[in-house]
Amino acid sequence: MNKRYMVPGPFHGIVSDLPSASDRQAFDDCLNLLCRKGRLISRPNLNNNISLSPDGTPILGLRSFQDANGHYHTCAMTATQVYDLVTHILPPHFTWSIETNTVGSLGTRTNLPYSILNVNNRLYVANASGFLFYIEGSGTLNISGDTPGSPLFLTSNASHLIGAAWYEITASGNNKNFYGNKVRWSDVGNFDSWAISASSTAGVAYIQETPDTITGLTNLNTYTYITRSNGFSVMYPTGVSTKPFMIEPLSVSLEGAGNYYPYSLDSNGNYFCCIAQHEILMFDGTNWNPLGFKKAKSSIFKDINLATGPISGKCITTFNETFDFESYWLTIPGPNVTWIYGVEEGNWTRINSSLGALTSLAHVYLR
Amino acid sequence: MPVFYGVVLVTSAVDFSKNPATQSQSLNLYIDSSATSNVVVTAAVFTGPFSTSTPLPLSIAPGNIGTISIDKSATTGAGSLQLTATVNGVAGLQIPVQLGAPMIAVVPADTQACYLVTSAIQMGLVNISALSGGTFSQTWTLVNNSASSLTIDVVNISNGWATSDMYIGYSVAPGQTGTFNMTCQFPSVGFQDGSGNSINSQVFNLIGHVGSSSSYLSFTGYLTYKGILFVSANNLTGTEKRLVTYVGTNLNFFDSDTLSCEEPQSITRQFDFELPGFETHIGRFYTRLENVGNVSIQVGLTTSNGDNRSATRNIGTTVPWKVASSKLQGFLWDLEANGELSVLTINIPANSGPLSLTMFGFHFVERGEIYEGS
Secondary structure, eight states: OOOOOOOOOSOOOBOOSSOGGGOTTOBSEEESEEEETTEEEEOOEEEEEEEEOTTSSOEEEEEEEEOTTSOEEEEEEESSOEEEEEEEEETTEEEEEEEEOBOOOOOSOOOSOOEEEEETTEEEEESSSSSOEEEOSSSBEEEOTTOOEEEEEEEEETTEEEEEEEEEEOTTSSOEEEEEEEEEEOBTTBTTOOOOOTTOOOEEEEOOSSSSOEEEEEEETTEEEEEETTEEEEEEEEEETTEEEEEEEEEEOSSOOSOOSGGGOEEETTEEEEEOSSOEEEEOSSOEEESSTTTTHHHHHHHHTTOOSOOEEEEEEEEETTEEEEEEEEEETTTTEEEEEETTTTEEEEEEOTTOOOEEEEEEEOO | OOEETTEEEEEOOOOOTTSBTTSOEEEEEEEEEOOSSOEEEEEEEEESSEEOOSOSSEEEOTTOEEEEEEEEOSSOEEOEEEEEEEETTEEEEEEOOOOSSOOEEEEEGGGSSEEEEOOOOOOOSOBHHHHTTOEEEEEEEEEEOSSSOEEEEEEEEOTTOOOOSTTTTOEEOTTOEEEEEEEEEOOSOOEEOTTSEEEEEEEEEEEEEETTOSOEEEEEEEEEEEEESSOOOSOBOOOOEEEEEEETTEEEEEETTOOOOSSOEEEEEEEEOOOTTOSSEEEEEEEEEEOOSOOEEEEEEEETTSOEEEEEEEOOOOOOTTOTTOOEEEEEEEEEEOSSEEEEEEEEOTTSOOOEEEEEEEEEEETTOOOOOO
16 A cells, blocks of 8 residues: 655745745745746746847846837836837747837936836836936927936826936936925826926925835835935825825834835835835735745845845736736845745745846837 | 018907806907017908007017907997008008908807707717827707707817818708717827826817897817827736746746746755654654656655665656646655664755645654555
């Protein structure tokens, strides 16, 4: 008679904060495998090359949107240009070409990741380069009205476009001043009107009560969360045109219990994730859930300590229509590794590529 | 716009059509001269209920604009104006001034038995810029409930719109409704609302009379449209969406239909085999895999005593990923472990096939007691 053994599963992913022997379903390392639906599966193939980078510089932003005429677009942003991606379908392979938009001078450029907001059938993009721009689908890049410069972070609330941590052009037009505590919002219903006047509901506020700078913007429900290095502030609409928003501190600390790594912030549905100085946090509007605690925190922060560029976080829901995978991806350049937290399974694995770090992660239209 | 000896005189429009016929009113006529010497207006001859209070002669210096007040009395009726001027030293020139709008005092049509039916043009999501300069046709209905024929004398469309005067003289029989198409031209620039839509509205005006009446009727309608200002470019169909990332120098997408990872995959786990009473053990690595394809797996064991063992198994199935009848398979590998601490590594080489583990275990039994896998 054959002897049957009890074997563990589903998997608990990488657990480095405790000896793995104490958890029969955990691993000390799990590379290029995903914990999904109770299984441990190979990471989907990434050898399907789409296109060379058009100007030889990294793509710092990637997003799809549907324009006002009902057409879909996928845009890629580098440090020097913004591109539309155009498909040339040759089944079974997808080959893309990238065509340059007709754009004017983009001003002084940065190598920072883009903050991208899909609103009003447009993509608003900003990374402290030149101005706040928008793409409407006509193949042109447009400056957002009378924007005073470019913020680092974007969101919208109550029909206002909101930007935070502004690089604003000086009166001479030659230089920029950085206002790391400044939050600006546009006129209501007009995302291209930023001038503050008696006839406009555009406005500005400074987060000056805390010894840090703004590191991100995101929304949960009707609230806009202004993340800072050492805490969080909450911004909510008042319904009063003369004072459209109230801003109040949500948490304050001195040692980075906020969004310490600016581009690690991303949201999905009714939660957002980010990295504090001591923990990977998931906030659901009420509770702070430590994603790394007693799991893989020590290994993740070991990689973070080796980072050579911005650490980017991205909430992913699907690979395609038949492969859902609700997860939070944390890419760390330098070690060139992406840590993946599977929300359904509640565990971590990690993936990599011999080509380098995975950046500009987005679920976009290929055709 | 008369031309005399290279001199251009441009006159502005004077339009009394929106004023009550029973009230007097004054409007200015502007004369813009390109002459190199003074233009002297010496006389102004009116017909109809019009006159001027501007003292004549009126001298207009080069590059300047002269103003002549046109005064309408509190009566109705059509009229005209002819100026006499001295230009470049030539006196007594009769200048047939073509006024941009009729000097007609009218009665609002809504007090009469005749009226105009107009409708707004709702363009919806239309590329206005593609239509810029193009024309569109709008149907208008003119209702004549009077006892005499209604005749159109003047067609006015405000700036930005173009049309012909082809409907001057258009007649609607008594008690009838006349329907006609007006050809208009899209302006090149629209006004954008907060939603990125272009909106525009222009005034449309007809002036006519009934029978032999000297009372002129004014019909006013509004042309409005709403649309999108831009033409979409570099369009995608929106039929396929994938998870895309930039890596190295390329954009790539994760092909979730192909679980054969292009990079090596591995699982590492440390075990503490401090089991009293056994000097040597046989470790059995037991897995259950879904039948997802042809995959080769290497299993290695390194003990704290330096004993390294490995085994390779090829699953050897070719059933494609996502087949509904994905049966489970069990595999048993025997590896000798004779140390207290051991590290198990499972390596899947790059491009070696898809792997889907559903269970995973590592079991130890006494030497010589080997069980067959189920």
